[in-house]
Amino acid sequence: MSTTIARVERWVLRAPIANPVANAFGAMTNRPAVFVRITASDGAWGWGEVFSNFPQVGAEHRGRLIESIFAPLVTGCADDPATVRTLLERRTRQMAIQCGEPGPFAQISGGIDQALWDMAARRAGVPLWKFLGGGKRVRVYASGIGPDDVVAIAEKKRGEGFRAFKLKVGFSPERDVANLSSMRAALGDAAIIMTDANQAWTPADASESIAALAPWHPHWVEEPLLADEPPDAWSALAARSDVPLAAGENLRGLLPFEQAIDAGYLRFVQPDVGKWGGISGLRDVAARAATRNVCVCPHWLAGGVGLAASMHAIAAFGSAVSYAEVDANPNPLREEVFPLAIDDGNVVLSDAPGHGAEPDLRRLQPYVVMAP
Numbered sequence: 450m451s452t453t454i455a456r457v458e459r460w461v462l463r464a465p466i467a468n469p470v471a472n473a474f475g476a477m478t479n480r481p482a483v484f485v486r487i488t489a490s491d492g493a494w495g496w497g498e499v500f501s502n503f504p505q506v507g508a509e510h511r512g513r514l515i516e517s518i519f520a521p522l523v524t525g526c527a528d529d530p531a532t533v534r535t536l537l538e539r540r541t542r543q544m545a546i547q548c549g550e551p552g553p554f555a556q557i558s559g560g561i562d563q564a565l566w567d568m569a570a571r572r573a574g575v576p577l578w579k580f581l582g583g584g585k586r587v588r589v590y591a592s593g594i595g596p597d598d599v600v601a602i603a604e605k606k607r608g609e610g611f612r613a614f615k616l617k618v619g620f621s622p623e624r625d626v627a628n629l630s631s632m633r634a635a636l637g638d639a640a641i642i643m644t645d646a647n648q649a650w651t652p653a654d655a656s657e658s659i660a661a662l663a664p665w666h667p668h669w670v671e672e673p674l675l676a677d678e679p680p681d682a683w684s685a686l687a688a689r690s691d692v693p694l695a696a697g698e699n700l701r702g703l704l705p706f707e708q709a710i711d712a713g714y715l716r717f718v719q720p721d722v723g724k725w726g727g728i729s730g731l732r733d734v735a736a737r738a739a740t741r742n743v744c745v746c747p748h749w750l751a752g753g754v755g756l757a758a759s760m761h762a763i764a765a766f767g768s769a770v771s772y773a774e775v776d777a778n779p780n781p782l783r784e785e786v787f788p789l790a791i792d793d794g795n796v797v798l799s800d801a802p803g804h805g806a807e808p809d810l811r812r813l814q815p816y817v818v819m820a821p
């Protein structure tokens with residue numbers, strides 16, 4: 450019996466936080482999330498999450514787009530991810546271009562794809578990592594550290610079991626070097642420390658900024674340039690840099706990923722399942738990356754549903770050297786929805802059907818700003 454999509458529901462949530470989460474281009478003063486639940490004609494259901502960190506007012510907009518455009522489009526369709534992906538690419542492209550919003554449209558399609566994979570695995574009664582053909586162990590790193598209190602936060606995260614840590618840079622050369630050098634001194638030579646510039650530098654100043662960090666051996670430097678700088682600028686920087694480059698959270702579409710991978714300037718590629726492609730997109734990027742010896746390390750810095758989808762996807766499509774990103778900052782929309790136990794730098798995913806994130810909407814009620 451073929452099943453179809455019976456219902457698409459979305460919740461927009463905002464959790465207050467004590468301290469803003471800052472990066473090189475802005476700050477989050479609260480933590481938003483857009484959760485999508487898709488229910489099929491046989492009663493099966495699955496959850497996905499749509500990127501909504503920036504702009505801060507944008508989560509409600511994505512909620513309205515889902516309700517007004519996406520839900521009517523997919524309701525009644527066959528509920529397999531490939532069919533829906535093709536349908537959405539065909540039926541939303543013109544509108545996305547017309548309103549100048551390819552980003553939010555791609556983000557929502559990514560969230561829907563996650564929900565459909567979750568649903569398929571739940572229906573089969575197996576965990577998503579297994580459904581996708583992977584193992585259950587995932588290496589993780591603690592992300593979003595800095596620019597303040599970096600040593601205290603890193604040591605706290607080490608106490609929780611993390612063995613790899615990502616520092617935000619791109620603030621000022623002095624601050625970046627002081628933060629990285631103090632983190633390296635506190636964590637020791639064996640610790641893995643990544644750095645993330647969040648597109649802060651220009652082709653003219655990026656090499657110097659990276660060279661200043663290199664003595665403390667960052668595992669990678671992420672988004673040293675704007676994601677849309679020409680490939681030649683990225684290639685020239687990679688050729689001059691002693692630190693491997695990482696990027697991908699701001700690439701949209703398989704072609705840009707394939708071009709970046711094939712050009713050879715990235716050693717780490719970072720698709721975000723809630724910004725483009727969902728689990729299907731991550732799978733396709735990983736397949737291309739494997740042909741060029743590029744390591745896939747998915748980006749994720751939002752709620753627990755997308756974190757679960759991201760971790761199950763990398764468990765299936767990553768390699769032994771992949772890492773999943775786990776936000777180090779407090780966020781009840783992550784911690785209460787997909788709590789993690791970290792053991793010596795690894796997470797062992799559960800055997801629960803699907804990706805295992807089932808938001809308890811009664812408990813999350815104080816954070817709900819938009820419900821079906």
Ligand SMILES: [Mg+2]
Nearest residue numbers: 645647671698
């Ligand atoms: Mg980043």
